[in-house]
Amino acid sequence: MALIVQKYGGTSVGTIERICHVGDRIEGAHKEGHCVVVVLSAMSGETDRLLRLAHEITPLPDDRELDMLLSTGERVTIALLAMALRARGLNAQSFTGRQVGIMTDSSHTKARITRVSAERIRAALLNGIIPVVAGFQGINEQSDVTTLGRGGSDLTAVALAAALKADRCIIFTDVDGVYTSDPNIVPAARRIDKISYEEMLEMASLGAKVLQSRSVEFAAKFNVPVEVNSSFKEGKGTLVTREDEDMEAVAVSGVTGDRNQAKITIVGVPDKPGIASKLFGPVAKASINVDMIIQNMSQSGMTDISFTIPRVDIKKTLPLIQDVAKEIDAKSVAVTEAIAKVSLVGVGMRSHSGVAAKMFEVLAQEGVNILMISTSEIKISCVIEEKYVELAMRSLHSAFGLDQLSAKDRITK
Numbered sequence: 001m002a003l004i005v006q007k008y009g010g011t012s013v014g015t016i017e018r019i020c021h022v023g024d025r026i027e028g029a030h031k032e033g034h035c036v037v038v039v040l041s042a043m044s045g046e047t048d049r050l051l052r053l054a055h056e057i058t059p060l061p062d063d064r065e066l067d068m069l070l071s072t073g074e075r076v077t078i079a080l081l082a083m084a085l086r087a088r089g090l091n092a093q094s095f096t097g098r099q100v101g102i103m104t105d106s107s108h109t110k111a112r113i114t115r116v117s118a119e120r121i122r123a124a125l126l127n128g129i130i131p132v133v134a135g136f137q138g139i140n141e142q143s144d145v146t147t148l149g150r151g152g153s154d155l156t157a158v159a160l161a162a163a164l165k166a167d168r169c170i171i172f173t174d175v176d177g178v179y180t181s182d183p184n185i186v187p188a189a190r191r192i193d194k195i196s197y198e199e200m201l202e203m204a205s206l207g208a209k210v211l212q213s214r215s216v217e218f219a220a221k222f223n224v225p226v227e228v229n230s231s232f233k234e235g236k237g238t239l240v241t242r243e244d245e246d247m248e249a250v251a252v253s254g255v256t257g258d259r260n261q262a263k264i265t266i267v268g269v270p271d272k273p274g275i276a277s278k279l280f281g282p283v284a285k286a287s288i289n290v291d292m293i294i295q296n297m298s299q300s301g302m303t304d305i306s307f308t309i310p311r312v313d314i315k316k317t318l319p320l321i322q323d324v325a326k327e328i329d330a331k332s333v334a335v336t337e338a339i340a341k342v343s344l345v346g347v348g349m350r351s352h353s354g355v356a357a358k359m360f361e362v363l364a365q366e367g368v369n370i371l372m373i374s375t376s377e378i379k380i381s382c383v384i385e386e387k388y389v390e391l392a393m394r395s396l397h398s399a400f401g402l403d404q405l406s407a408k409d410r411i412t413k
Contacts, residue, residue, distance in 0.1 A: 001033045001034060001035065002034050002035070002167040002168065003034070003035045003037070003125075003164060003165075003166045003167050004029060004034050004035070004036050004037070004166060004167060004168050004169075004170060005036075005037045005038075005039065005157050005158075005160055005161040005164070005166045005168070005169045005170070006025070006026065006029070006036060006037070006038050006039070006157075006170050006172060007038075007039040007040070007041075007135065007153055007154060007156070007157035007169070007170070007171045007172060008022050008038070008039070008040050008041065008172045008231055009041045009044075009153065009171075009172065009173045009174065009231075010041045010042055010043060010044035010045070010046070010047075011044045011173070011174040011231075012041075012172050012173065012174065012231035012232075013040055013041065013042075013043055013044075013077045013080075013081070014043050014044035014045070015043075016080070018231075019077065019080050019081055019084055020084055021231070022038075022081060022084075022172075022231065023081060023084040023085050023088060025172075025231070026038060026085060026090075026130065027085070027088050027090060030090060030130065035125055036130055037121060037125070037130075037131050037133065037160060037164065037166070038081065038130065038131065038132045038133065039133045039134075039135045039153055039156050039157040039160065040074060040077040040078050040081060040132065040133070040134065040135055040153065041073075041074060041077070041135050041136065041153040042073025042074050042076065042077060042136070043073065043076065043077055046073040046076070047070055047073050050069050050070055050072070050073060051066075051070070053069070054066055054069055059315075060315065063108035063109050064108050064144060066108065066109055066147075067108045067109060067111075067137075067144070067145050067146050067147045068145050070109075070136075070147050071096075071097075071134070071136070071137040071145050071147055073136075074096075074134035074135055074136055074137060074153070075094075075096065075134055077134075078094035078095070078096075078132045078133065078134045079094050081094070081132050082094040082132045085130060085132070090130055091127075091128055091129050091130065092129065092130040092131075092132055093124060093129050093130075093131060093132065094132045094133075094134070095120060095121070095124075095131055095132065095133050095134065096133075096134045096137065097133070097134055097135075097136075097137035097138040097139065097145075097156065098137075098138070098139045098143075098145070099120055100116070100117075100118055100120055100121050100131070100133055100160070101115075101116060101117030101118055101119060101120070102116050102137070102138035102139070102156065102159065103115045103116070103117075103138060103139065103140070103141070104138040104139065104140055104146045104148070105140060105146075106140045106141070106142070106144070106146070107146075107287045108144075108146055108147070109147055109149065110147075110148070110149045110287050111138060111140065111146035111147060111148055111149075112148075112214075113138060113148070113155065113159050113218070116159050116160060116162070116163040117163075118160060118163040118164055121133070121160065121164065122164070133156065133160065134156075135152060135153025135154075135155075135156040135157065136148055136152035136153045136156060137152070137156075138156075148214070149212070149214070150212070151209075151211070151212030151215070152212065152214075154171055154211055154212040154215035155212055155214050155215040155218060157169055157171065157215070158215045158216075158218045158219045158222075158224050158226060159218055161219075161224045161226075162218065162219075162222035162224050166224070167225075168225055168227060169219070169224050169225065169226045169227070170226075170227045170228075170229055170237075171210075171211060171226060171227070171228050171229070172229055172230065172231035173210065173228065173229075173230065173231065174230065174231070174232065175210060175228075175230060176191060176229060176230035176233065176235060176236075176237055177191040177192065177193075177210075177228050177229065177230075177236075177237040177238035178191070178192050178195055178200065178203070178208070178210050178211075178228055178238040178240070178254075179191055179192065179210075179254075180192060180253065180254045180255065180397065180402040181254060181255040181256065181257075181393055181397050181402065182208070182256075182257065182393070185257065185390050185393050185394070186255070186393055186394050186397045188394075188397065188398070188402070188403040189397065189402070190402065191238065192238050192253065192254070193236070193238065193239070194238065194239045194240075194241060195238060195239075195240055195241075195253065196240075196241070196242065196243035196347055197216060197219060197220035197240060197241070197242065197243070198220070198243060198347055198378055199243075199253050199254070199345050199346065199347055199378065200216045200240045201213055201216040201217055201220065202343070202345045202376070202378060202379045203254050203256050203345050204216050206256040206258055206341065206343040206345065206379065206381060207256040207257050207258030207259075207260070207341065207343070208254070208256050210228055211226070211228060211240070216240065219240065223242070225239065225240070225241050226239075226240040226241075227239050227240070228240065243347055250346060250348045251346050251348040251349055251352035251355055251400070252344050252345070252346040252348070252349070252355065252400040252402065253345055253346040253347070253348070254344075254345045254346070254402070255342070255343070255344060255345075255393050255396045255397045255400070255402065256342070256343045256345065256393075257340060257341070257342050257343075257389045257390070257392070257393045258340060258341040258342075258343075259311075259340045259386055259389060260310050260311045260312060261291075261308055261309075261310070261311055261339050261340055261341050261383065261386075262308065262309055262310070262311040262313075262314050262335060262336065262337045262339065263306055263307070263308050263335070263336040263339055263371070263372075263383070264306065264307055264308075264309065264314075264317065264318070264321055264333065264334070264335055264336075265304060265305070265306040265333070265334045265335075265336070266279065266304065266305045266306075266321065266325055266330050266332075266333055267304050267330065267331045267332045267333070267334065268302050268304070268330050268331025268332065269302065269303050269304065269305050269328065269330045270301065270302060270328060270329065270330075271301050271302060271303045272301075275328060276295075276305070278324055278327070278328060279305065279321065279324050279328075280307075282320040282321075282323075282324060283309075283317060283320055283321070286316055286317070286320060288309055288310075288313045288316060288317050289309065289310065289313075290307050290308070290309055291307070291308045291309065291341075291374070292307060292308045292372045292373075292374045292381070292383065293305070293306070293307040294306045294307070294372055302331075306372070308339075308341070308372065308383060311337060314335060314337070318333070318335060321333055338385060338386045338387070339371065339383050339384065339385060339386055340383070340384060340385070340386040340388075340389035341381050341382070341383050341384075342363075342381070342382055342384060342389055342392040342393055342396065343379055343380065343381040343382070344359055344379060344380045344396060344400070345378060345379045346378060346379075347378050349377065349378050349379070349380075350377055350378065355380060356375065356380050358399065358400070359380055359382070359396060360382075362395050362396055362399045363382065363384070363392060363395070363396075365395075366388070366391055366392065366395050368384050368385075368388045368391065368392050369384065369385065370382045370383070370384060371383045371384060371385070
């Protein structure tokens with residue numbers, strides 16, 4: 001008997017028929033003798049529908065009230081699935097994030113988990129109850145409802161698996177695993193049998209939408225084995241786990257593209273100590289993630305600073321930067337939205353040289369201009385014009401040999 005946390009995404013519970021199919025899966029695991037904890041997202045499209053309603057009321061909805069609104073989506077699916085399981089004769093109960101003790105900080109819409117008690121989950125399991133938990137949500141110390149950001153149900157599942165010391169955490173979605181690139185853009189993309197936490201974290205943060213990046217970070221911290229699988233067909237998925245020696249045999253494991261990018265440039269910034277702190281302090285306080293930062297060489301005591309943020313955060317970020325720009329007597333602030341980020345990821349980069357040079361050469365051959373560059377031990381990212389992102393992804397995928405063989409084959413051959 002194993003303790004398994006199963007998480008089902010929005011497409012997996014998008015209709016009553018699909019909810020019933022999820023019920024069949026859970027019933028099968030229960031009959032095999034496993035203890036199952038289920039985490040659900042809202043129905044596919046429901047969160048977007050609720051966001052549209054909020055923005056019909058006001059262009060800038062209050063974050064606290066937005067969390068209260070968005071948290072209702074998961075309540076619908078957990079209640080429906082609990083009903084479906086009970087109709088099969090299984091003892092199931094639905095629980096909100098508050099009820100299972102998922103405590104967070106007060107960063108509304110992007111809250112971070114501070115602790116998980118899971119006491120009611122443990123009690124339910126001891127009494128033979130299948131807990132069905134609302135993903136994506138928790139409460140802060142003031143008992144206000146908070147949400148964990150896009151893909152937050154993944155984080156809920158991994159956090160519960162860690163708290164319960166579960167044997168496995170299975171993320172069921174509409175794809176059968178993690179691929180070397182987005183198959184919708186790169187038809188030759190192949191499924192990866194096993195990937196390290198580090199690689200998956202980089203791919204998730206760089207645009208791969210299979211897993212939320214914070215859920216991978218949490219899994220790595222608490223050593224939770226995570227399997228990504230399809231809820232629509234049987235078969236093996238991708239195991240996200242600790243790095244092993246075989247993984248370093250491949251220089252590049254995946255190619256990602258991210259269109260959710262925008263660049264802000266502050267022109268004519270006085271080049272003196274403390275300016276960067278003034279610029280980025282308010283952005284940090286607003287819980288906005290800054291990715292790449294470039295500062296040009298100083299000329300006549302003035303410089304230009306450019307940085308990238310998620311495109312969805314422009315409305316929040318721009319007023320903050322414009323206020324600081326006035327305060328420091330900068331000349332102007334410019335926004336560029338038509339950009340994207342293309343990235344290579346692989347733990348093998350630590351031991352393979354020439355990856356960056358080859359990436360730049362491939363992009364040059366395709367006539368793709370590089371606007372910004374960022375690197376780490378296991379990834380290289382380039383900001384390019386958005387219209388070239390699909391061409392860049394396909395070209396890099398082919399140039400680094402990801403078209404021909406699966407990750408497992410590349411290691412064994």
